[in-house]
Amino acid sequence: MGEGLMSSESKEEEGVERAEALATLNVSMRRLMESVRTTRAPKGVIETARAQVEALSTELEPYIHPGPHAQADQLGGLGWVAETQDPMQIFPYSPLIGRLNPVSPPVEFWVEDGVVHGRGVFGALYCGPPGFVHGGVVAAVMDELLGVVNVVNDLGAMTGTLTVRYRKPTPLFQEIRMEGHSQGSEGRKVYAEGRFWAGEELLAEASGTFIKLTQAASDRFGWSG
Incomplete structure (x- = not known):
């Protein structure tokens, strides 16, 4: 023993x-x-x-691992999420925040009282308009932010609708501050909101409607508790 x-x-x-x-x-x-x-x-x-x-x-x-591949680990499944509230541990292979995924931008998320906070600096790899981050990258990181909000609030779900409002272009090579909040759920629908800032300037805000998986789908993905 x-x-x-x-x-x-x-x-x-x-x-x-x-x-x-x-x-x-x-x-x-x-x-x-x-x-x-x-x-x-x-x-x-x-x-x-x-x-x-x-x-x-x-x-x-x-x-090379033959798969299946997942954000959580190389074998798939999120059955151990309840053991941690650290998004960086939950999603090490995420293409958007994963420490173990080279395509992810240098973005870090952490949780305080159910609110997900983040920060990151986007380099030239993520350039869209000259001097600014590509809008698709902003939307993708925002989607990840809201998805993490849901997971850490025990409301994990798949994106149904994501609406991003671009208030200002997001600058390259500056620290971007991020914050995401849960807006609760109704039936299988889950709601979350998020915002990005550079300093005190609001850059983008988003709202998302997410759909909880059926039990059969949860079992297939290994997401059941």
């Missing part, structure tokens, strides 16, 4: 260490992607970089 316990603890520690290493790799990947997006390097440097990236991809490919 003692050996089994030690084995379980060792596996958990190994998993934590692996996740931390992967998070560090993702920081480096985002730096690489930002450099690729903005580089004015000569052809020779670009070709050398491509060869190095190809070599790294070849080294990692034997370890």
Whole structure:
């Protein structure tokens, strides 16, 4: 029994260490992607970089997880959400806030009294109009914000309608502050609202209607408690 316990603890520690290493790799990947997006390097440097990236991809490919894939973990399912209120732990593979997903912008969410707060700085990768974040990126992060609001308030649901009102363009390279609030539920419908600011200037606000899954769908996704 003692050996089994030690084995379980060792596996958990190994998993934590692996996740931390992967998070560090993702920081480096985002730096690489930002450099690729903005580089004015000569052809020779670009070709050398491509060869190095190809070599790294070849080294990692034997370890690719076959799926299914999910925001929560590589095996799918959100059955353990009740154990934490930290969105960064709940959704490590999110394409919008995931520490373990290189395409996610450097956005961080946290929870205080059921309200989800966030902050992030969007670089050139997320540029739309010159000097500003692409409106689709704003909408996607807003959708994630409201979705997290629902999850941490035990109202997890799928997006039905998302309405975004763009008050001002969202600037690149400035800290953007975010806040999302639950607006309750009615039957299978769940409601949430969110806002983005730069300093005290309101940039965007959104309201969403989300639809709770049927029990059969929850079971299929592994979302049942």
